[in-house]
Amino acid sequence: MTTAALLPTRADEAFRYADLAALATLWPLPTQTVRVATGQSESLSVVLAQQGPAARDLVIELEPGASFDLRLLNAGRAYGRIAVKVRLARGARFHLGAAQLAGGQQTAEIVTEVVHAEPDAVSSQVVRSVLAGHATGTYLGRVVVDRGAVGTDGEQSIRAMLLDRTATANARPELEIYADDVKCAHGCAVGELDAMGLFYLESRGLPPAEAKKLMLQAFIAQAFVDAPEEDVLTQAALQALGDLL
Amino acid sequence: MLTISDLSNEIAGKAILKGLSLTINPGEIHAIMGPNGAGKSTLAYTLGGRPGYDVTGGSVDFNGQDLLAMAPHERAAAGLFLGFQYPVEIPGVSNVQFLREALNAQRKQRGEEPLSGGAFLKLAREKADLLRMDMDMLKRPVNVGFSGGEKKRAEMVQMGILDPRLAILDETDSGLDIDALRICGEGINAIMRRPDKAVLLITHYQRLLDYVKPDFVHVLAGGRIVRSGGPELALELEQHGYEAVA
Numbered sequence: 001m002t003t004a005a006l007l008p009t010r011a012d013e014a015f016r017y018a019d020l021a022a023l024a025t026l027w028p029l030p031t032q033t034v035r036v037a038t039g040q041s042e043s044l045s046v047v048l049a050q051q052g053p054a055a056r057d058l059v060i061e062l063e064p065g066a067s068f069d070l071r072l073l074n075a076g077r078a079y080g081r082i083a084v085k086v087r088l089a090r091g092a093r094f095h096l097g098a099a100q101l102a103g104g105q106q107t108a109e110i111v112t113e114v115v116h117a118e119p120d121a122v123s124s125q126v127v128r129s130v131l132a133g134h135a136t137g138t139y140l141g142r143v144v145v146d147r148g149a150v151g152t153d154g155e156q157s158i159r160a161m162l163l164d165r166t167a168t169a170n171a172r173p174e175l176e177i178y179a180d181d182v183k184c185a186h187g188c189a190v191g192e193l194d195a196m197g198l199f200y201l202e203s204r205g206l207p208p209a210e211a212k213k214l215m216l217q218a219f220i221a222q223a224f225v226d227a228p229e230e231d232v233l234t235q236a237a238l239q240a241l242g243d244l245l
Numbered sequence: 246m247l248t249i250s251d252l253s254n255e256i257a258g259k260a261i262l263k264g265l266s267l268t269i270n271p272g273e274i275h276a277i278m279g280p281n282g283a284g285k286s287t288l289a290y291t292l293g294g295r296p297g298y299d300v301t302g303g304s305v306d307f308n309g310q311d312l313l314a315m316a317p318h319e320r321a322a323a324g325l326f327l328g329f330q331y332p333v334e335i336p337g338v339s340n341v342q343f344l345r346e347a348l349n350a351q352r353k354q355r356g357e358e359p360l361s362g363g364a365f366l367k368l369a370r371e372k373a374d375l376l377r378m379d380m381d382m383l384k385r386p387v388n389v390g391f392s393g394g395e396k397k398r399a400e401m402v403q404m405g406i407l408d409p410r411l412a413i414l415d416e417t418d419s420g421l422d423i424d425a426l427r428i429c430g431e432g433i434n435a436i437m438r439r440p441d442k443a444v445l446l447i448t449h450y451q452r453l454l455d456y457v458k459p460d461f462v463h464v465l466a467g468g469r470i471v472r473s474g475g476p477e478l479a480l481e482l483e484q485h486g487y488e489a490v491a
Binding site: 194195196197199200201202203204205206207208210211214215217218219221222 | 333336338342354
C-alpha cells in the first residue's frame with residue numbers, strides 16, 4: 001500500500017511517536033538487509049552518536065538454525081530512530097540488547113518486529129532507556145508467532161529510567177500469537193532511580209551526580225552483557241551518559 | 246568530635262527527635278539503646294543527612310564544622326560513616342568498583358591524590374580478611390544476594406576501607422548469628438578503637454556490647470536522651486527493661 005518514498009504519518013503505528021519533521025530530512029530511509037545462512041552465527045553493533053538526526057532501518061533474515069546478536073546504542077544529540085524487522089526460520093535465535101539515552105527536546109526510538117515464522121525459534125530483547133529533560137524515548141516491539149510456529153520462545157525485557165519528571169517514556173511490547181505451545185513473556189517498567197540507593201552511595205562519599213552515574217551505568221550495562229563488543233559499547237554509552245548528566 | 250545540641254526534627258510532619266543533646270569525644274565509644282520507635286534510627290539517618298529527615302531545631306558540630314549544612318557525600322568526606330541497619334542492594338555495581346570510586350571521591354574532596362587500582366585492591370583485601378570475607382564477594386554487586394550477616398560484614402569492610410573518624414552504626418548487630426556478631430565486634434574494635442576515632446553504636450541488645458565495650462551508654466526514649474551512664478547501664482537495661490530505667 002504505502003511505498004517507501006511516502007513519508008509516514010502518525011496514523012502509522014510504527015511512527016506514532018516519531019519526530020516527523022526530523023524524519024522528513026532523512027526520508028526515504030535506505031534499508032539494510034542482513035541474511036544469515038543456515039546454521040551460521042553473526043553479530044552487529046549499531047551506534048548512533050551523531051550530532052544531527054539519524055535513522056536506521058534493518059531487516060534481518062535468519063535461515064534455519066542461524067543466530068544473530070544485535071546490539072544498539074541510540075545516543076545521538078538529535079532525533080535517533082532504529083527500526084529492526086527480524087524473521088526467524090526453524091530453530092533460529094535472535095538476541096537484541098539495546099540502550100537509548102536522550103535529553104533536551106530529543107526523541108529517541110527503537111521499533112522492532114520479530115516474526116517467528118517457523119517452529120522452535122528463540123528471540124530475546126533487552127531494551128534500557130535513560131531519559132532526561134523533555135526527551136521522549138520510545139520502544140515499540142511486536143513479536144509475531146506465525147501459525148505452526150510451535151515451540152517458540154520469545155522474551156522482551158523493557159525498562160526505562162526517567163531522570164526528570166518532564167521526560168516521557170513510551171514502551172509497548174506486543175504479542176501476536178497464532179500458534180499453540182509457545183512461550184512468550186514480556187516485562188516492562190518505567191521508573192526513577194531508587195532514592196535509598198542514591199543516599200546509600202552518597203553516604204559513602206559519592207557526589208550526587210557520580211552516584212546517579214554509577215547506578216545508571218549498571219542499568220544500561222544490562223543491554224550489553226556478553227556482547228562481542230561489550231567494552232566499546234559500554235564506553236560509548238558512558239560517554240553519552242556523562243553528556244546527559 | 247561530635248556535639249549534638251538540642252536537636253529536633255520531623256519526618257513527614259511528625260516530630261521524632263525532640264531536643265536531643267549528646268557529646269562524643271575522640272577515643273570514646275558510645276552506645277545508644279532504647280525501645281522501638283524512640284528515634285534511634287532517625288538519629289542515625291539525620292546525622293547521615295538522609296533526604297526527608299528535616300531538622301527543625303538545634304545544631305550538630307562535627308570537628309568544628311556545621312554537619313547539618315553539609316550534603317551526605319560531604320559528611321562522608323569529613324569522616325562520618327553511617328552503618329545501615331538495612332544495607333541497600335545496588336544491582337550491577339560491584340563492591341570493588343563502588344568502594345574505589347567512593348574512596349577516591351572522598352580523597353578528591355579532601356584534596357588528596359586518588360588511590361591506584363593496585364593499592365586499592367591491597368587495602369580492600371586487607372579489610373576483607375579482617376572481617377573474614379572472601380574477596381570474591383567484593384567483586385559481586387553491592388549487597389545483592391548477600392545474607393543478613395554478610396551485608397553487615399560488608400558494611401564493616403566498607404568502614405575499614407573508608408577509614409572514618411566517626412562511625413554511627415545503626416543496629417549492626419541485627420541479623421547476625423553468634424559467630425558473625427563476634428567477627429563484626431572484633432572488626433569494629435580493630436578499625437575504630439583508636440584515640441583519634443569515635444563510635445556511636447545504636448543497638449537494642451547488650452550482646453554487641455560484650456564485644457565492643459562502650460565507655461558511655463545512653464537511653465533514648467521519646468526523641469531525647471533520658472538517661473546516661475557507664476557500661477553498667479546497659480546491663481541494668483538488659484535486666485530490668487527500658488520502662489524501669491527510663
